[in-house]
Amino acid sequence: MEIRLFQTVAALSSIALTVIVVELIRRRRLKDELWLPWLIVAIAPLVTSLWISPWAALARWLGIQYEPALLLGFAILLCFALLLYLTVVVSGLMRQNLRLAQELGILRLRLDPAETSGGEYATPLTSDQSPESR
Amino acid sequence: MNRSDPPDSGLEALRKTSAQTPIDVLVVVPAYNEVGNVGRVVEETRRCSEPVTILVIDDGSVDGTGAAAAKAGASVLQLPFNCGIGASVQAGLRCGVERGCHIIARIDGDGQHDPAVLPKLLAPLRDGSADFVIGSRYLTNEGFQSTSARRMGIRWFATLLRLTCGIRVSDPTSGCWAANERAAVLLAEEYSSDYPEVDALVRLARSGFEIREVPTRMRERPSGNSSIGRLDGLYYMAKVTIALLVARIRPKV
Numbered sequence: 603m604e605i606r607l608f609q610t611v612a613a614l615s616s617i618a619l620t621v622i623v624v625e626l627i628r629r630r631r632l633k634d635e636l637w638l639p640w641l642i643v644a645i646a647p648l649v650t651s652l653w654i655s656p657w658a659a660l661a662r663w664l665g666i667q668y669e670p671a672l673l674l675g676f677a678i679l680l681c682f683a684l685l686l687y688l689t690v691v692v693s694g695l696m697r698q699n700l701r702l703a704q705e706l707g708i709l710r711l712r713l714d715p716a717e718t719s720g721g722e723y724a725t726p727l728t729s730d731q732s733p734e735s736r
Numbered sequence: 737m738n739r740s741d742p743p744d745s746g747l748e749a750l751r752k753t754s755a756q757t758p759i760d761v762l763v764v765v766p767a768y769n770e771v772g773n774v775g776r777v778v779e780e781t782r783r784c785s786e787p788v789t790i791l792v793i794d795d796g797s798v799d800g801t802g803a804a805a806a807k808a809g810a811s812v813l814q815l816p817f818n819c820g821i822g823a824s825v826q827a828g829l830r831c832g833v834e835r836g837c838h839i840i841a842r843i844d845g846d847g848q849h850d851p852a853v854l855p856k857l858l859a860p861l862r863d864g865s866a867d868f869v870i871g872s873r874y875l876t877n878e879g880f881q882s883t884s885a886r887r888m889g890i891r892w893f894a895t896l897l898r899l900t901c902g903i904r905v906s907d908p909t910s911g912c913w914a915a916n917e918r919a920a921v922l923l924a925e926e927y928s929s930d931y932p933e934v935d936a937l938v939r940l941a942r943s944g945f946e947i948r949e950v951p952t953r954m955r956e957r958p959s960g961n962s963s964i965g966r967l968d969g970l971y972y973m974a975k976v977t978i979a980l981l982v983a984r985i986r987p988k989v
Contacts, residue, residue, distance in 0.1 A: 700819050700929070704827035707793070707813045711831065727759070727791060727811040727835065 612651035619644040636691070639684050646680060758836040761788040761858065764828030766821055767845025768795040771804045774845045778808035781843060781851040786858060791831060792845060793824040801845070821911075826927035833917075833924045841914035849912040853952040857914040860948045867919040867945040868937075870905060871912035871952035889973050893934050896977065900984045901941040905949055909933045909976075912952055919945050934976050938983040 623644045626632045632640065650657060650673055661672040711727055763781055767774045774792060781790050790810040794802035796818035806812045813827055825842060832840040839861050843849045853871045860866035874890070893908045911933060915923060922943055928935040940947060 700823045700826075703815050703817060703819050704823060704830060707815045707827050708831045708834065711811065711813045727789065727831070 609651045609654070613648050616644060616646075616648035616651065620648070639687055643680055643684055647677070650676070758838070759789045759832070760837070761786060761839045761841065762828070762832040762835070762837040763788045763790045763841045763843055763851075763854070764825060764832065765790060765792045765805070765810065765843050765845045766795060766824040766828065767792055767797065767801050767805065768818060768821075768824070769797045769799045769801060770845040770847075771797070771799040771801050773847035774801050775804045775808040777843060777845055777847050777849075777851065778805055778810040781854070782809055784851050784854045786855050788841070788854065789837075791828055793828050795819055795821070795824040805845075820930050822927050822929040822932035825932065826924060829915075829920055829924035829927065833921055836917075837920070838917055839914055840917075840920040842911060844911045848954050848956070850953050850955060853912065853950070854914075856950045856952070857912070860950070861914055861916045865946070866948035867916050868940050868947045869914045870907060870910050870947065870949045872905070872907035872910055872949040873952065873954045874906040875949055875951035885969060889969065892973070893976060893980070896980055897934070897937060897941070900980065901938055903937065903941045903947055905937065905947065907949065908937055910952075928979065931972060931976050931979065935979050935983050938980055942984075 620641070623632070623637065623640050627637045627641075657672060658669045661669040664672065666672050765774065765777055765781070767777075770777075778790055778792065781788065792802070792805035792810045792812050794805065794812055794814045796815050802812045802814050813831060815824065815827060819827070828842070829840055839858060841854060841857055843851055843854070849871065857869045857871055860869050874887075890907060890909055894905055897903055897905060897908055909931075919940060922939065922945070923936055926939070937947065
């Protein structure tokens with residue numbers, strides 16, 4: 603199998619990215635749920651650049667004149683999927699973050715209202731007082 | 737991989753174990769940098785003829801809103817940073833549900849709602865004819881009516897709500913409302929973050945809650961600026977419209 607220059611460049615870039623991702627995993631800079639998609643994104647170009655014939659066949663079957671365009675489209679789709687996944691993760695974090703802030707406020711109020719912003723005027727949250735008694 | 741939140745049934749459990757005296761009516765007052773208004777809102781609410789407990793949610797204000805509210809005699813729930821109006825109201829709802837409140841009402845801390853409406857808001861909840869009561873600006877068209885562009889937007893939401901959920905409300909974006917315990921539990925579990933009113937109505941309607949409106953008067957903000965700027969108007973319209981349609985197709989919580 604003849605390996606052309608662009609394939610070598612693509613493969614080397616992919617290997618470099620893989621090494622970076624693996625190093626980040628090793629140093630625990632990437633959290634366990636999040637490293638798998640990145641590993642896939644890093645390794646995918648290596649496979650696709652060395653193993654071209656199935657892609658070329660698929661491109662021809664789809665009627666794509668310029669075969670690498672299929673790979674480019676595939677790469678963009680992969681990036682899109684990764685971004686979507688990260689947005690889902692961030693949404694979950696935002697939700698949890700707000701929940702924590704609410705719980706913190708509720709617990710502070712329950713624990714000692716005088717230490718929250720109310721200071722000396724703080725009123726503990728107790729049952730209703732009639733307008734006359736206040 | 738488990739990324740989902742803990743089940744919200746924890747709320748029910750907390751409610752049952754809560755040792756405090758139950759509160760009958762909790763008035764939640766969300767406030768963000770409203771030092772000029774919140775004290776008056778609290779004082780007016782305290783003067784209202786119904787006995788109520790006032791809980792001001794200080795949404796990470798930097799101008800001493802919390803202290804002003806406490807000085808006026810309210811309990812203050814201090815959020816550690818600015819969480820937005822929806823999360824503030826939800827914090828109040830959660831707090832109220834945990835304490836076993838029978839009714840939770842909301843009056844905004846900017847002074848636009850007249851707390852004198854509270855008895856009218858509570859009456860349909862007390863006699864069991866409604867689960868959720870909205871104070872509407874547009875039933876009698878009294879008081880401050882906001883700009884014509886906003887009124888058009890509000891009419892648009894009202895139409896959408898009628899078509900998608902079959903409920904008739906004249907003021908779907910009103911932040912002046914009261915909920916009975918059942919409705920409050922539903923809203924406490926899930927309350928949308930930044931423009932929550934319309935979304936809440938969709939969910940209440942879908943869960944079969946009875947929604948009622950009573951007339952109220954809106955006032956112009958006594959001081960400070962609204963959190964919604966003019967340019968945000970169109971964005972708000974689009975966002976709430978999409979949120980409303982999404983809420984319609986979401987599975988029930």
